[in-house]
Amino acid sequence: MSVTQPPLNSPEIRRVEPLLEPGHTYASVTDKIAAVVLTRPLGIGWLAGFTITFCAVMLLFIAVSWLIIKGVGIWGINIPIGWGFAIVNFVWWIGIGHAGTLISAILFLLNQKWRTSINRFAEAMTLFAVACAGLFPLLHTGRPWMAYYMFPYPSTTTFWPQFRSPLMWDVFAVSTYGTVSLIFWFIGLVPDLATLRDRAKKRYQQVIFGILAMGWRNSARHWHRYQSTYLLLAGLATPLVLSVHTVVSFDFAVAIVPGWHTTIFPPYFVAGAIYSGFAMVLTLAIPLRKAYGLEDFITMRHLDNCAKVMLATGLVVAYGYFIEFFMAFYSGNKFDVFLAEQRLHGPYSHFYYALLLCNILTPQLLWIRKVRRNVLALFIMSLVINTGMWLERFVIIVISLTRDFVPSAWGRYSATFWDYATLAGTLGLFFMLFYLFVRGLPAIAISEMRELVHETDSEDHQ
Amino acid sequence: MMEHRSHLYGVMGEFETPEKLLAAAKKTRAAGYVHVDAYTPFPVEGLAHAIGFRWTAVPLITLIGGILGGLTGFGLQYWCAAIAYPINIAGRPLNSWPAFIPITFELTVLGASLFSVVGMFALNKLPQPYHPVFNVERFAQGSTDRFFLVIEARDPKFDLAGSSRFLQELSARFVAEVKDEK
Numbered sequence: 009m010s011v012t013q014p015p016l017n018s019p020e021i022r023r024v025e026p027l028l029e030p031g032h033t034y035a036s037v038t039d040k041i042a043a044v045v046l047t048r049p050l051g052i053g054w055l056a057g058f059t060i061t062f063c064a065v066m067l068l069f070i071a072v073s074w075l076i077i078k079g080v081g082i083w084g085i086n087i088p089i090g091w092g093f094a095i096v097n098f099v100w101w102i103g104i105g106h107a108g109t110l111i112s113a114i115l116f117l118l119n120q121k122w123r124t125s126i127n128r129f130a131e132a133m134t135l136f137a138v139a140c141a142g143l144f145p146l147l148h149t150g151r152p153w154m155a156y157y158m159f160p161y162p163s164t165t166t167f168w169p170q171f172r173s174p175l176m177w178d179v180f181a182v183s184t185y186g187t188v189s190l191i192f193w194f195i196g197l198v199p200d201l202a203t204l205r206d207r208a209k210k211r212y213q214q215v216i217f218g219i220l221a222m223g224w225r226n227s228a229r230h231w232h233r234y235q236s237t238y239l240l241l242a243g244l245a246t247p248l249v250l251s252v253h254t255v256v257s258f259d260f261a262v263a264i265v266p267g268w269h270t271t272i273f274p275p276y277f278v279a280g281a282i283y284s285g286f287a288m289v290l291t292l293a294i295p296l297r298k299a300y301g302l303e304d305f306i307t308m309r310h311l312d313n314c315a316k317v318m319l320a321t322g323l324v325v326a327y328g329y330f331i332e333f334f335m336a337f338y339s340g341n342k343f344d345v346f347l348a349e350q351r352l353h354g355p356y357s358h359f360y361y362a363l364l365l366c367n368i369l370t371p372q373l374l375w376i377r378k379v380r381r382n383v384l385a386l387f388i389m390s391l392v393i394n395t396g397m398w399l400e401r402f403v404i405i406v407i408s409l410t411r412d413f414v415p416s417a418w419g420r421y422s423a424t425f426w427d428y429a430t431l432a433g434t435l436g437l438f439f440m441l442f443y444l445f446v447r448g449l450p451a452i453a454i455s456e457m458r459e460l461v462h463e464t465d466s467e468d469h470q
Numbered sequence: 471m472m473e474h475r476s477h478l479y480g481v482m483g484e485f486e487t488p489e490k491l492l493a494a495a496k497k498t499r500a501a502g503y504v505h506v507d508a509y510t511p512f513p514v515e516g517l518a519h520a521i522g523f524r525w526t527a528v529p530l531i532t533l534i535g536g537i538l539g540g541l542t543g544f545g546l547q548y549w550c551a552a553i554a555y556p557i558n559i560a561g562r563p564l565n566s567w568p569a570f571i572p573i574t575f576e577l578t579v580l581g582a583s584l585f586s587v588v589g590m591f592a593l594n595k596l597p598q599p600y601h602p603v604f605n606v607e608r609f610a611q612g613s614t615d616r617f618f619l620v621i622e623a624r625d626p627k628f629d630l631a632g633s634s635r636f637l638q639e640l641s642a643r644f645v646a647e648v649k650d651e652k
Contacts, residue, residue, distance in 0.1 A: 034615035222597035
């Protein structure tokens with residue numbers, strides 16, 4: 009008896025959902041992506057978006073200037089809630105940054121071809137998110153001009169940093185992550201910069217891209233070393249990306265504060281980071297493909313895969329919430345039990361319920377194929393999940409700090425105008441940088457797309 | 471008048487597809503040419519091998535960078551915590567190595583990544599704003615959809631007429647001299 013079933017790589021199955029719409033050539037993918045940078049005029053949408061985000065950046069400058077003049081007293085923080093919006097926002101932004109490296113490094117090692125058209129802008133997203141994240145610990149010190157104290161340097165005080173503190177680990181983890189993400193992004197860009205250099209018609213474009221491309225000439229020897237470095241960087245970035253949010257979670261988990269001191273934190277933070285990062289990838293990809301007609305490259309299959317990653321990491325996050333609860337009661341530690349009850353019934357319980365709604369209930373819709381195919385639904389869901397992930401950090405930080413061991417140390421926290429202004433300002437900074445990136449550099453990796461064309465062609469010929 | 475001395479860098483053949491280029495590269499090597507390079511708008515599997523490029527020092531450099539980074543990371547923390555600024559907290563050990571692991575790891579990754587990238591560019595002799603191949607006008611298409619093979623003039627087997635004919639016989643659709651104007 010024989011059941012005829014087409015093999016998995018048969019055209020019938022593979023062509024159902026192409027990674028790249030058929031009919032593209034090396035030149036057509038190059039033209040289409042390069043044109044966004046080189047020739048396309050600035051549209052009204054771009055100008056409007058840029059103006060709005062630019063204004064938000066001005067708001068950030070005002071908020072930061074006022075902070076430096078007056079000190080952190082302009083924020084809602086107090087004793088005992090010393091970590092308010094600043095740390096919530098820091099963890100949120102750094103989490104968003106994780107998807108870029110996950111897509112470029114981990115999916116590269118796993119040989120997932122669908123990463124090709126989304127890795128470039130996801131890496132840019134990582135850089136901008138890390139830039140926003142990095143602001144907060146600095147500002148949070150109250151005296152950002154003293155931040156160099158955190159670096160080990162020989163000083164007249166003969167002090168040295170305390171390397172046993174997770175806060176120091178954080179300094180090294182975040183700065184290493186920022187640096188490695190930047191060089192990974194840059195070496196990915198070099199061949200594309202050479203393409204832009206060769207295609208640029210305007211003198212200033214030739215000069216700028218010429219300098220940035222560093223004389224890249226697509227030599228086979230160069231490609232060989234390049235690929236070797238790219239693979240090694242992917243291998244190095246993979247444990248790095250997992251370590252960064254692990255270290256961020258240590259900021260909490262190493263402390264003995266109820267609700268923080270749990271071993272589930274590192275994996276659950278990493279999953280949460282990827283979750284929010286993929287949500288942000290969708291938030292950016294959906295308008296991007298629409299605005300620049302890139303639907304051929306960022307296909308429904310990409311959006312569908314991102315949605316599936318969100319669903320999977322969302323379930324890990326849900327498991328994390330469950331285990332936090334379970335361990336509180338299973339341990340019998342009265343402070344942990346009390347904290348769990350405070351999450352459900354305390355003064356900030358509405359944040360907790362909103363969090364469950366955003367992060368656990370809403371994404372369950374992603375089980376439905378129709379929802380994963382609906383661009384608008386995905387876009388809304390990505391915003392909801394990012395809100396949920398922000399709430400998660402708020403719940404972790406504020407509820408624990410307002411309800412620790414003795415009632416005399418309890419407190420209340422509410423954010424001020426300047427807290428919101430700083431958050432809105434970093435959102436503005438993030439999106440403004442993204443607006444500039446989209447028009448200044450190729451948002452999709454052109455040389456990798458040509459490789460994809462080549463692979464798709466070879467499959468057709470088989 | 472400035473004196474312009476231009477000498478021959480090599481001959482360049484243009485191919486339509488990566489497969490044709492790969493086949494041509496193999497035949498060129500088989501014909502005894504040594505100083506050959508190929509130019510493709512995306513990495514083509516097996517091409518570096520076909521032009522006789524087998525070994526790269528990039529992984530070794532990366533490893534060295536990682537080891538140096540890791541030693542620096544641990545050494546820095548050990549020196550700060552145990553030698554330069556020892557603090558006795560309830561008799562706990564000064565060399566509290568488990569607490570030093572995260573930064574050691576981060577600096578290992580940082581060292582390896584920086585060495586890898588800087589090493590790769592250095593081995594490729596980049597940045598290099600000028601290279602003779604850019605003198606061929608059609609080479610600008612080389613970063614879009616053309617595939618080039620260059621036989622360099624310093625090759626012992628090289629002679630302009632013979633090598634050009636050789637490339638043409640390999641079905642190059644366009645053959646040009648590459649001039650080096652220095």
